Structure formats: C-alpha cells, structure tokens
Amino acid sequence: MTATLPSTTPAMTGHRPTSGPARLIATEAKLFLREPIGLIFVFAFPILTVLIIGSSFEPDDPAFGGAAPSDYYIAAYIGVVLAAVGLVMLPVHLASYRERGVLRRFQASHFSPWALPVAWIVVATTLTVVAVATLLATTQLVFGVPAIDDAPLTLVGLALSIWTSINTGIVLGLALPSARAAQGVGLALFFPSFLLGGAGPPPDVMPSVMRTVAELVPTTHVVQTIQQPWLGTGSSTTPHLIVLAVIGVVTTIAWIKLANRVATR
Known part of the structure; x- marks a missing residue:
C-alpha cells in the first residue's frame, strides 16, 4: 500500500541538476500506479457497484425524482470516483511521503518547492479523468449514458468537484502521520460518504434524520x-x-x- 520511492529520483536525492517538471510528474504517476488499493477504489469499485445497483430498481421507480435509476447512479458514481481519489488514493500516497521524510528532503533538491504539489495535482487530475471516462464507457455498454441536460453547468460542477476532492486528499495526506493512519481514516470516511452522498439509497427512501446527516456530507454536494x-x-x-x-x-x-509546516520540520 505504501509507495516505494526510487532511490534515483532526482527530486528526492538532490544529486543531479533538475531535469524538469515532466520527469517529476512521470515519476509521481508511476508511484501512484503502484498502489493497488487506491486503484481498486478509484477504478474497479465504482464500476462494479454501479453495475449492480443500477440494475436493482424498476425503471419507473418514483424514488429517483423522475430519472431512470441507471441514469441517476451513473451520474452519482462519478462522485464515488472523486471520493475515492480524495479519501483513499491521495491521502495514503502523501502520508507515506511524510512518514519517510520525503518532503523535507525535497526542500534540498533543485526543484521548486511547488513542483511536488503541482505533480500531485496533475497526476491526480489525470487519473480522475481517466477513471471517470472508464466508468462512463463501461456504463454506456450496459445501460447507455444519459444525455446531458445542461452541459456547461455540468462541466463546471465536475471541475469544481475534482478541485475540491484533490485538495481534500492533499490535506488528509499531509495531516496524517503515516500511510496506515491515512488508510484507516480514509476508508472510515469513504464508506459513509459513499452510502449517504447519493450513491447508496436514494434520498427519498431515507429517514428524515439520515437525509439531514447526508446534507452534511461533502460527497452529497459533489453528486x-x-x-x-x-x-x-x-x-x-x-x-x-x-x-x-x-x-x-x-x-x-x-x-x-x-506543506510549509511539514517541509520545515
């Protein structure tokens, strides 16, 4: 689960002159792709779950506010992808860096102090877009993807949601002391967010108390x-x-x- 940082990475050793941000981004991408648990929650879990739950309701079920259940969950499970990025994948990856003192060593390198956070954001955004595209391609084959009623506003909501999710993941990763702690906290937050944020039971069938709690869950607003x-x-x-x-x-x-505090300790 913990990322293994290559000993030859120039950003961490400081033994070579900088070779540009592209090399750092490529290295970060490789490290993210080596973490199977994060990839399972970002790619496999949303697809498998939406295929099961999206076909579990009658097409004319009134609990979905006039939308077909499969359409409702296809849109909702994009929020699950973002929750997995922000609560599982990013926190574990970043907390492992903090645990091993990578951020402090990075300060002695030839890279800009902002290079590593920018690499995280670029890689996380890319993986998020690929995961969402994979989800939509799969559901298109099974259910068909619904037409977008308001494309500009949907894209604004998606972009804002990605930004918020990645920021949340970076905060958790830098705040938690170890990869194990990040994994535990992330999973403890992910499953309630998943179930109450719109990807579980539709709000109309929830008790009023649960609907009130759901309004406090950030994933609800993402969805x-x-x-x-x-x-x-x-x-x-x-x-x-x-x-x-x-x-x-x-x-x-x-x-x-x-980031400033962790790097100077």
Whole structure:
C-alpha cells in the first residue's frame, strides 16, 4: 500500500541538476500506479457497484425524482470516483511521503518547492479523468449514458468537484502521520460518504434524520453539482456549488500551510 520511492529520483536525492517538471510528474504517476488499493477504489469499485445497483430498481421507480435509476447512479458514481481519489488514493500516497521524510528532503533538491504539489495535482487530475471516462464507457455498454441536460453547468460542477476532492486528499495526506493512519481514516470516511452522498439509497427512501446527516456530507454536494444539471433534476445547483467552492478555498489554504509546516520540520 505504501509507495516505494526510487532511490534515483532526482527530486528526492538532490544529486543531479533538475531535469524538469515532466520527469517529476512521470515519476509521481508511476508511484501512484503502484498502489493497488487506491486503484481498486478509484477504478474497479465504482464500476462494479454501479453495475449492480443500477440494475436493482424498476425503471419507473418514483424514488429517483423522475430519472431512470441507471441514469441517476451513473451520474452519482462519478462522485464515488472523486471520493475515492480524495479519501483513499491521495491521502495514503502523501502520508507515506511524510512518514519517510520525503518532503523535507525535497526542500534540498533543485526543484521548486511547488513542483511536488503541482505533480500531485496533475497526476491526480489525470487519473480522475481517466477513471471517470472508464466508468462512463463501461456504463454506456450496459445501460447507455444519459444525455446531458445542461452541459456547461455540468462541466463546471465536475471541475469544481475534482478541485475540491484533490485538495481534500492533499490535506488528509499531509495531516496524517503515516500511510496506515491515512488508510484507516480514509476508508472510515469513504464508506459513509459513499452510502449517504447519493450513491447508496436514494434520498427519498431515507429517514428524515439520515437525509439531514447526508446534507452534511461533502460527497452529497459533489453528486448534486454533477447530477442535477446532467439529468435536469432538482431546483437549483447554486447552493451545492457554493458549498464546494468554500470547501475548495479552505482546503487549498490548509494544504499550503501544512506543506510549509511539514517541509520545515
């Protein structure tokens, strides 16, 4: 589960002059791809689960607000991909760096202090886009992907959701002391987010107390900012966009402060 950092990586050894950010991004990509648990939760888990749950309801079930159950869950499970990136994959990868003092050693390298966080963001964004595309390609073969009602607003919601999820993952990865701790905390947060955030039972069948709790789960807002404009459901996406924007700003400030603190210890 813990990433193994090659001893020849110039960013960590400082024995060579900088060879550019592309090399660092490529190295980070290889390290992310070596973590099977993170890849399972980002790629395999959403696909397998949506195929099962998307075919478990009658097509005209009123609990989905007029949307077909398969359409409802296809849009919702993009949120599951983002939750897996922000709560499982990124925290474990980054916490392993902190645990082994990689961030401190990076400060002595020839790279800019911002090079490593930029590499994380680029690689995480790329993997997220690939995972979402894989999810949609698979569900297209089984259910067919629904037409997008409002494409610009859907893309805005998706972009904001990706930004927020990646920021959250960086915060957790830099705040938690070890990869094992990050794995435990991440999984403990992921499953309630998955079940209450819109990818489990539809809100209309939940007790009122559970619906209230679900409104406090960030994944709920991620799912709604994508699902509502895509399927043309709900009254307004604006409140969910505002919540995600606030979370995105707060987590950005938090991980910048944490990165500076961890690197100087």
